[in-house]
Amino acid sequence: MSDAPITPRGGPAPAFEVEDPLAVAARRRVRNYKLTVRAGQIGTFIVIVAGWQLLTHFKILDPFFAGSPWGILLRLADWAVHGTAYGSLWLQIWVTMEEALLGFAVGVISGVVMGVLLGEIPLLADILGPYIKMVNALPRIVLGSIFVIWLGLGLPSKVMLAAVLVFFVVFFNAFQGVRSVDRNLVANARILGASRLQVVWHVVVPSATTWIIASLHVALGFSIIGAIVGEFLGAQKGLGLVIATAQNNFDTNGVFGAMLIIGLIAVSAEGLMSIAERRLLAWRPPAATETSQAGL
Incomplete structure (x- = not known):
């Protein structure tokens, strides 16, 4: 009788991989950190709202001037059911979002084009630079008044004001991004026979994307x-x-209610922007702040 060990049919049993304890501990720390942040956010919200409600309930703060969380909810519920003085609440939200998104699109496109153009043509940057800085220094509310006079009370004046605000933010970043492109990459592309337009499209713009x-x-x-x-x-x-x-009606709860809606819209838009950023910059190596937390 043979003393050879008996193995299961089909070959030896697969060996189980032992997970790195350091990796497990790192994932646990990241998960605990995220839970702590979420708990801190919820706790802060509860403390602020509950404290605000208690202060107005016991008349420490005058509800007429300070409003109250419960009064804000009642005002929002009234708007949702009966609408505002200018129509449905959802219509007001849609109008504002339409103006903001159109202004965002116009401002981003014009800001990127002008930033890349002036970044690549120093002569043009020197000529237009003082005028751009002068317009950027103007108070936005003055520009808004001018746009209302020029374009009326409809959609175009709001889109133009939003576009101007967006333009300067995107323009200065695009301009600096183009100026920060590694000149060695540009030189290598030129050596390989790339035209000026090809260099801009395949080297400069991708490098300035971040x-x-x-x-x-x-x-x-x-x-x-x-x-x-x-x-x-x-x-x-x-x-x-x-x-x-x-x-104008001294409706503090109405003011805070509309501000709450705007805040929720901004947070939602920021979340969508973060998702889009991760998709567009998937090629970029993760930064140190994305793989660890401060203080660890």
Whole structure:
């Protein structure tokens, strides 16, 4: 009788891989960190809302001037059911979002084009530089008033104001991104026979993409601000007009309710922008802040 070990049919049993304890500990730390952040955010929200409600309930703060969380919810519920003075609440949200998104698109496209153009042509940058800085220094509310005079109370004046706010944010980042392109990459492309346009499209623009996308987070918020300020100056519909009307009626809960809607829109848009950024920059190696937490 043979003393050879008996093995299962089909070959030896597969060996189980032992997971690296350091990797497990790192994942656990990341998971705990995210849970801590989420708990801190929820706790902060509860403390602020509960404290605000208690202060107004016991008349430590005057509800007429400070409003109250419960009063804000009642005002939002009333708007959702019966609408605002200018129509459905959802219509006001849509009008503001339409103005902000159109202004965002116009501002981003024009900012990228001008940033790349002036970054690649120093002569043009020197000629137009003082005028761009001068227009950038003008108060935006003045520009909004001019756009209302020129374009009326409709959609175009709000889009133009939002586009101007977005333009300068994107322009300066695109301009700096183009100026920061590695000149060795440009020289290598020229040696390989690339034309000026091919160098810009295949080397300069991809190299400046990180700068441009980084500016979009701020630009998106500015587009919403531009739309709201434009509506506040003069409009027929929109959340800015709702805020102005609530202010004129001393409706503090209405002002805070509209501000809450704007904040939720901004947070949602920021989340979508972060998803788009991860997709567009999937080729980029993760930064140190993305793989670890400060203080660890």
